[in-house]
Amino acid sequence: MTRVPHLLPAVLLAAGAPVLAGAAFSATMPQPAAAHETAVHPVVAVPDAPSAAPGLTDADGIVFRLSSASLGPGYSWGQGVLHYKGTDYAVSVSGGGAPAVGYSTICARGTVQDLPSVTHIDSTFWAVDAEATAGSGVGVMAMQNAEGAELHLSLTSNGVRLAAEAARLRFRLLGKSPKSFASFPCH
Secondary structure, X not given: OEEEEOOOHHXXXXXXXXXXXXXXXEEEEOOOOOOOOOOOOOOXXXXXXXXXXXXXXXXXXXXXXXXXXXXXEEEEEEEEEEEEOOEEEEEEEEEEEXXXXXXXXXXXXXXXXXXXXXXXXXXXXXXXXXXXXXXXXXXXXXXXXXXXXXXXXXXXXXXXXXXXXXXXXXXXXXXXXXXXXXXXXXX
């Protein structure tokens, strides 16, 4: 089975299921037994559990705050801390997606997987994403870069924003962080 990270509020609404503002989902789809076979399976949306505890310090992790402003194409910017192999590194985050409208602030905290070295965080990560925030909400997101490194994030958002986008975020490594991963404010 392949895990397809994205949010499915439209699918759930069409099926008559309740969706909370800011709720995030992932879908899991069975794969064909062989490359020449074609399989058609229904997509089942299951709410994800947060992938990282708030005080995570032993595993590789990332935490960042992001502001997003959109009127059609959207732009996001922010900063955070990467905890990698026992060392904290400052990172900046920027990027965007489309279509979207509104403004929100997001705090993301989660795990980092398959990162061969700290310099590989300095790249663009992609995700198919949807956001419906009116006030505040929570959700999850999985992102991946071209080298196969993955970020599994728990999100909290505030503001008023509606988006269904192919999101791309560019992470830049800024050097060792003056703030610790465990103390970085995520609110």
